[in-house]
Amino acid sequence: MTNKDIAVFDIGGTHFRSALWTNGRLGPVTRRPAINYLNTAHRSPVELQEALADYLVAETERLQLGSGTSIKHAGISLGAPVNARSGCVLQSGPLWGPRSGPFELQAALTRRRLDTRWTIANDVTAGLASYIQTCDPGSHSRILFVTVSTGIGARLYDFARGGVPVDPVHGIQGEIGHIKVEAFFRGTRLKFTCDCGGCDHLNAYSSGRGVLKLLRELPSRSPDALAVSTMAAARDGDDDAMLAEFSHGVAAADALALDVLATITRPLALIFSALLTHDPLLDSIVLAGGVVDALEPAYSASLDRQFRDHGLFQITECDSSYFARRLRIVAPGDLSGLIGAGHLAEMAEEGRSIHVFQ
Ligand SMILES: [Zn+2]
Incomplete structure (x- = not known):
């Protein structure tokens, strides 16, 4: 029996949310203030971007400890445009300020934790993935x-x-x-x-x-x-x-x-x-x-x-x-990002992607 625990994240400009996603169900949600350019001391947007990758890895490890199983997959809903092909975050004004450049989030996460698969999507895509379940x-x-x-x-x-x-x-x-x-x-x-x-x-x-x-x-x-x-x-x-x-x-x-x-x-x-x-x-x-x-x-x-x-x-x-x-x-509520991230990660587990490239 393969392990089905997935760490899911909703990364917004104001709050970061995280939870375990197990066989289509969302566990208890943890919420903390976002690490953004307004509330965190930094010398450049790069420091905030690296801090996001550090948070995602540390929180995945905390969820893993809490669940007692090893987590091999994390789904991330992110409030910024994301290149669906590369996992590169193209810009995030709310998180990193008006002068932030692109951030290779997929690469930054893989560098920190090679044994984990990271499925990254824009929050609108995650909201859609959650909504599609009702259609x-x-x-x-x-x-x-x-x-x-x-x-x-x-x-x-x-x-x-x-x-x-x-x-x-x-x-x-x-x-x-x-x-x-x-x-x-x-x-x-x-x-x-x-x-x-x-x-x-x-x-x-x-x-x-x-x-x-x-x-x-x-x-x-x-x-x-x-x-x-x-x-x-x-x-x-x-x-x-x-x-x-x-x-x-x-x-x-x-x-x-x-x-x-x-x-x-x-x-x-x-x-x-x-x-x-x-x-x-x-x-x-x-x-x-x-x-x-x-x-x-x-x-x-x-x-x-x-x-x-x-x-x-x-x-x-x-x-x-x-x-x-x-x-x-529709009023999908606060949790649609996390739920969408869970569905997108599950699709990836099945070898599918919500994105169609041609
Ligand atoms: Zn604009």
Whole structure:
């Protein structure tokens, strides 16, 4: 009987989570603050990257001691773009700061612990791997799994190929957060910058960080509307208070809050319109993430309104529910990264990969 214990990790910008994954079940979860550029002294991003590899190896050893069996495989969900071919982490602003370069995580881990297999995936891919378990493969052709939280990412899953097609050279797919978009608030064009340094990226407007930026500018952009808005109270609050007040405003159909919501949903709706124009087999768009959670059901209603307003040529004028029929909202919860990492490692054990290279 082969050992089935797998160490699973969810590496986010704020927290690291770890657990044992045994025959499809997640054990007790340990959580600690992330080792990031804001909370850890370092001379260069390289030190933080090496510290991540040290943590993953030490935590795998701790889980191994606790389980009493030897762990030969670890699955890692990582909140950063990962080259699926090489296991190289391409960049992580939230963990290593705006000037971090790529990190050969797979190689760094193998160097430390040769007897362990390391399966590394982006957190959107891990979330998708967890979601796919709930799908009936017979009733889908392709689905797009989208997370809207601190950042925005998407993964297309192709049921005919049984996986996520990725670029055969660069090993990535679906980094829609870094597409250039135009965003307008009450008729005025915004000019915001993404965490990656790029101007006008979708993340700059439609992510959690993007909406906070706009909320902070409301006193100068729309003082009169703010004075009569339900959001007037939260001006001195922290990020969480400001987001909570925005969420209450949206739920109460406050006019200013709904304008902010339209500003953040429109660029995303336009991207979905371009994707659906090219890919008529895309039958579901699955939305997850903190921003969606906080604003539902108004979020999907606003997205649908923006989609219909922009239109899909020769379709939406005669089929007004075209987009709404494809939209699914899921609340996968905190553990989807760990669960997805477990499924991805199990697939690797069976000689399969969720990634399709050609
Ligand atoms: Zn960007």
